Amino acid sequence: MEVVSAVVRPQPKDDDLWEQVPCNLCGSWDVQVKYEGTTDQDMEKMLQSYSASGNFVSKETLVQCKHCGLVYTSPRLRQDLILQSYTDAEDPLYVSQAEGRIRSFGRCLDAVSKYTRPGRVLDVGAASGFFLKVAKDRGWETYGVEPSRYLSEYGNRNYGVNIFCGTLERAPKFEKKMDLVTLWDVLEHTFDPKDVLTRCNRYLRNGGLIVINYPNIGNWLARLAGKRYWFILSVHLYYFVPKTIARILEETGFEMVEEAPHYQWLELGYLIYRLEAYVPPAARAIRLFSRLLGMEKMLVPYFAAQTRVVARKVKNI
Ligand SMILES: [Zn+2]
DSSP states (O other): OOOOOOOOOOOOOOOEEEEEEOTTTTTTOOOEEOOEEEEEEOOOHHHHHTTTTOBBBBOOOOOTTTTOOOEEEEEOOOOHHHHHHHHHHOOOHTTTHHHHHHHHHHHHHHHHHHTTTTTTEEEEEESHHHHHHHHHHTTTTTEEEESSSHHHHHHHHOOOOOEEOOOOGOOOSSSSSEEEESSSGGGGSSHHHHHHHHHHHHEEEEEEHHHHHHHESHHHHHHHGGOOOOBBTTTTEEEOOHHHHHHHHHHTTEEEEEEEEEEEEEHHHHHHHHTTOOOOOHHHHHHHHHHHHTTTOOOOEEEEEEEEEEEEEEEEE
């Protein structure tokens, strides 16, 4: 008798807080476990972590698609719960890093400016508008989309950069096409990256650029860290590598222009706070030293195994 093997879609129960998802890139349910995890978690703490500076180390299971290699969280917390948390998130910690983040975005825009002159830019997941402020100061016409009421209001009030509060699905139809769409620290947070990139394609003019940075789980530092890779956080639902990013961009109508290591600038005190989640005694010792030397506000560049890609729209989707 012939044995037919099939991958069966799991049936969710109505009261489940968690949901299984298929591969976003190829649609397959055929996965292998990359890092075994659990759904037995402190739900209140976990929900609070869905904010711009969410720091909750993931205990969820990461799976890898057997067909295309995409790594993602499954099961994951239900979308409506996550979205509500992003909407309600207040994040004074994130906005307290204004100086470092604005300087960091200045460098990011320098890198993009090699390929385009100022025009119309849409920043998806604009948070408090730091990138858009930098772009506006350099002559760009700015638009943003951001689910957090607190962060979008902060950006509009302080910088007047036209941030729509909500998700990309609900965002307005802009009258004219964009020259540039940016997703800074965003794609890995989204429920459906392919849908997000498809929408970005539709917002762009032909030949317009998209810029994405992402934690590269295939980078040698990330591989060395394994399960302890610092970007394995509950807020991150997807873990891309150059191969999966290249494929998802190609399938949504883009052609790769540049791929480069992504550096960021943050205050030393804030970096120590992030370190505290992993090695508390070391972080406390460094904090003490930096306080003694008055260095907590010092801006430091750091590379944390992130990659930045610039791609060009070559096809309408
Ligand atoms: Zn796949």
